Structure formats: C-alpha cells, structure tokens
Amino acid sequence: MATNMISNPEKIREIIDKCDVCYVGMVDTDGKPYVLPFNFGYEDGSIYLHMAQQGKKMDVLANNPNVCVAFSTDHKLFHRNEGVACSYGMHYRSVLAYGVAAFIEDYDEKVRIMNVTMKKYTGKDFLYNAPAIHNVAVYHIKVSKLEGKLSGYF
C-alpha cells in the first residue's frame, strides 16, 4: 500500500483539525520518554495545551521543553487476503509536529488560547472567571517542523 509524505500546509491542517486528541512526547527528568494524551488547540504554527498547575508533566516540561506531538485520524483496517495476517494493514492520515513548549503567564493570552481550544471542540467562545484562568496552566508549542504522512488515501 502506497505511503506518502504530505507537505501541503492546508492538508496538514485538515488532519490536525480532524483529531480530538494529540499525543505529546516529552523527555522526562531521567532522560526517558514520557508521552501523554492531551486535548489541544491549533493555529498555524502553534499548538496549545492546557492543564492543572501540578503533576509530572509540569516538572518534565520545566526541565526540558522540547516536544514531539503526534496526531492521527481516518484509521481503517484493510487486508488483501483475509486469511493472511501479513496482508493486513491500516490506512491513516497522520502528522508529527516538533517544537518547544513555552509556559504562558499573560492573562489575556491565556484567555485567547483557551478560546482557540474551546472553539475547536464546541464551536463557541466563552467567558472565564479570573480564578479559572489563574488556576489553569497553558502552554504554547511553537512548531519548528511539521511532517504529514498518509497511507491508503490521496
């Protein structure tokens, strides 16, 4: 089955927009991989994460902000011969984004980022009370490299 790389930014954006979860690969404080699923917001060149102001991920990103974020969608099992295990495969569309996570402190920017995220999931803008914004940790991942790949689609 043909596998193709995608470089067209619009096609890459379509894939990311179809995903409701991304998988953020980090390097933990022992130099080991640490991967977590997150909901996210996306604008061209920027991925936004929000989280509670505690936990391992905060220590990990403070120690090393380099991340690799995986997105995938349109998963479809296929086979050429039903009785032959190695003829099975999966069609997919996927994207990898490499970048650096920056902790956002500015109140208005946190509100803007939360609205980018909420709009993705609900289509709506929201008003937030101050404690909610103060209590949430928000990261901006500035993407330095985006790679798209598809299998079984054109």
Ligand SMILES: Cc1cc2nc3c(=O)[nH]c(=O)nc-3n(C[C@H](O)[C@H](O)[C@H](O)COP(=O)(O)OP(=O)(O)OC[C@H]3O[C@@H](n4cnc5c(N)ncnc54)[C@H](O)[C@@H]3O)c2cc1C
């Ligand atoms: C679909 C989905 C969407 C999510 N979206 C968000 C989001 O937008 N924001 C957010 O903050 N969190 C989100 N989560 C939860 C997130 O993946 C982490 O579990 C959570 O943020 C805690 O991470 P932590 O590093 O602070 O772990 P800690 O609370 O410090 O956990 C301690 C230990 O628990 C283990 N652990 C942590 N997370 C997981 C996990 N998901 N599965 C199994 N073991 C785990 C690790 O080994 C870690 O060492 C989402 C989870 C899912 C499944």
